[in-house]
Amino acid sequence: MHSIVLLGSGNVAHHLFAVLQPYIIQVYARNAENLKSFSQVKTTTKKNEIADADVYIIAVNDDAIEEVSTLLTSKSGLVVHTSGSVSINAIVTSRKGVFYPLQTFTKGKKLDFKNIPLCIEAQRIEDYELLEKIGGSISNLVRKISTKQRQTLHVAAVFVNNFSNHLFYLAEEICAQDAIEFNLLKPLIEETVAKIQDLSPKKAQTGPAKRNDEKTMHRHLQQLTAENNKKIYQLLSQSIQKTYEEKL
């Protein structure tokens, strides 16, 4: 069985640890306190104690990937990072790759890893095959994705996850101003997501901007008190209108 050293102790490290535990021989992190939840295996905060392994998975902040990879220059194993937006070339070792799980991870929030797309990349065919083998043991959706494709996918992921979640937050604030419970909107949120399993997002769109109901949009803008919310409402409405305007 292949051996893995995990570097990092955050959200992604916890989720990868849960599914890759049979392979993991050690977890490295800079903070001893954060290593306590990995006590089933050997842990270390010391750079010179990092074990020899077949694969090193760097699950640290995007900006720290390069720096952490410099700790592994004397190792012969394959070094991968887990970022959606950082180039494979941020890793300074000779054998490098990417092992990017396309999902939003939070410590303690359980997920079924089998349904999480794993975007993998490597420079050598044998390294790619190794990642494919390890990835295939934890996910049913392993895909070969280049750095350029992954960076595009990451921008798209920011739209579908980060931006939509921020809109949920703003909607919660808007409800709170009139003592309305946000829970009332949850079935609508669920249906919005469920609908695009069968329809394209373009076909699934509804609402005043799609219908060009100018009076309703004007009323909504008057109701919104925060300037920021007015701007977001206008920008998104214009984008929807542009999408559905009649082609002459």
Ligand SMILES: NC(=O)c1ccc[n+]([C@@H]2O[C@H](COP(=O)([O-])OP(=O)(O)OC[C@H]3O[C@@H](n4cnc5c(N)ncnc54)[C@H](OP(=O)(O)O)[C@@H]3O)[C@@H](O)[C@H]2O)c1
């Ligand atoms: N969260 C997600 O939904 C998600 C999804 C897919 C991919 N990713 C990618 O996965 C990676 C990790 O994300 P995360 O959400 O797990 O981050 P996180 O929860 O914020 O954890 C970051 C980890 O990096 C460590 N770290 C930061 N700077 C370091 C340095 N200079 N040297 C050593 N360790 C350092 C932190 O250590 P300390 O605790 O000591 O600060 C912590 O263990 C990122 O590349 C991210 O883009 C994240």
